[in-house]
Amino acid sequence: MFLACRRLPKVELHAHLNGSVRPQTIRKILEERSRAGEALPVTEQQLQDITACGDRSLADCFRLFDLIHVITTTHSAIARIAAEVVRDFAEDRVVYLELRTTPKARPEYDMTKQSYIEAVLEGIELGLRQLPAAADATAAANAANADEAPPAPAPADIIAVKLLLSIDRREDSAAALETVQLAARYKARGVVGVDLSGNPYVGSWGQWREALAAARAAGLGVTLHAGEVYSPAETARMLEFRPDRLGHCCYLDDSLAAELRASVAIPLELCLTSNVLTQSVTSYPEHHFAEMYAAGHPVVLCTDDSGVFGTTLSKEYAIAAAAFKLPLGALWELARRSVEFVFGGEEEKRRLRGLMDRERPLMLGAKIERGNDEA
Ligand code: IMP
Ligand code: ZN
Numbered sequence: 001m002f003l004a005c006r007r008l009p010k011v012e013l014h015a016h017l018n019g020s021v022r023p024q025t026i027r028k029i030l031e032e033r034s035r036a037g038e039a040l041p042v043t044e045q046q047l048q049d050i051t052a053c054g055d056r057s058l059a060d061c062f063r064l065f066d067l068i069h070v071i072t073t074t075h076s077a078i079a080r081i082a083a084e085v086v087r088d089f090a091e092d093r094v095v096y097l098e099l100r101t102t103p104k105a106r107p108e109y110d111m112t113k114q115s116y117i118e119a120v121l122e123g124i125e126l127g128l129r130q131l132p133a134a135a136d137a138t139a140a141a142n143a144a145n146a147d148e149a150p151p152a153p154a155p156a157d158i159i160a161v162k163l164l165l166s167i168d169r170r171e172d173s174a175a176a177l178e179t180v181q182l183a184a185r186y187k188a189r190g191v192v193g194v195d196l197s198g199n200p201y202v203g204s205w206g207q208w209r210e211a212l213a214a215a216r217a218a219g220l221g222v223t224l225h226a227g228e229v230y231s232p233a234e235t236a237r238m239l240e241f242r243p244d245r246l247g248h249c250c251y252l253d254d255s256l257a258a259e260l261r262a263s264v265a266i267p268l269e270l271c272l273t274s275n276v277l278t279q280s281v282t283s284y285p286e287h288h289f290a291e292m293y294a295a296g297h298p299v300v301l302c303t304d305d306s307g308v309f310g311t312t313l314s315k316e317y318a319i320a321a322a323a324f325k326l327p328l329g330a331l332w333e334l335a336r337r338s339v340e341f342v343f344g345g346e347e348e349k350r351r352l353r354g355l356m357d358r359e360r361p362l363m364l365g366a367k368i369e370r371g372n373d374e375a
Helices: 002-007 023-035 044-051 058-071 075-091 113-129 134-145 173-185 206-217 232-241 254-262 272-277 289-294 313-324 328-341 346-369
Strands: 010-016 094-101 160-168 191-197 221-226 245-248 268-270 299-301
Touching (some): 094 113, 113 160, 160 346, 299 328, 313 328, 328 346
């Protein structure tokens, strides 16, 4: 099933840049800083914690992100990580990636939020340039259709990468508004939305509401991390705001869950491994994906932090297949339906629908016709 999941053209809508960094890149950046004579900002034990990819509480995760941030400080580190993340998702046959990151001002590195965004965009462009073109990938794609061959990566002219700017819950209303204004300014360069994320124990909704409303008014998509911990009052206010998408929603009491299902169906970005490893959800089969999916609520499988949690989008599909007994055809439909929730606009949706529908019979047709849908 895993190979079949790798072959599926997939849409990734919830991936944090610094959470998707390869563990070996963290080590390499530190080695380079050490060679340049810098004192290392983390201990060997902290480094092992970052690169361990294991179970960790949500609180531990946020400590870990702070450590990653003191390592990935420079424009060049940020651009390099963005380029690698693009290549990694392409390698996993993601054909549309919405990457999100929190713009950071670091005066000591001559970095403003704007120059941070520029570095991310440069990195994305570099990553795209490093991918093979479709024509060069044809031979590999043919091999990929043989049963045991690894699937070919999504080529440069097939994958689309868009950027969301995140507001960290530690930020006040002025900082949140600055991020939204930058997002609006960078629309022409592929910024399509705004996210609210960060430690769910920090800050309160009123701090960011106005900035998020400004994002919506500027024609940007808005997605919110919601219900990562039990905080029904905040989650209710988030639902009232009617964002375009919601992330996680692990802790919804019955009335909020009913409201979510009954109201405009706000698509949910669900990150199975992230939720299980952080113990926000007790096990894969008990993940609320099952309930939402069964109710026909729009759900999108996502990785959240592929580097920190040691996952890929293909793995998330394979986990869903095993935990919720989804045949390949259902996984295909799940991936296909995700297209409807991208922030990249109608033209992009049309392109993705066409691309996925064209590949469907090539990849699934024979198996489905043979009734071998479980392959
Ligand atoms: P960055 O925005 O590219 O630096 O990615 C890391 C940041 O994403 C973290 O510092 C958090 O603010 C946010 N983040 C990553 N994973 C989660 C999550 O599971 N919940 C909330 N915020 C998250
Ligand atoms: Zn997240």
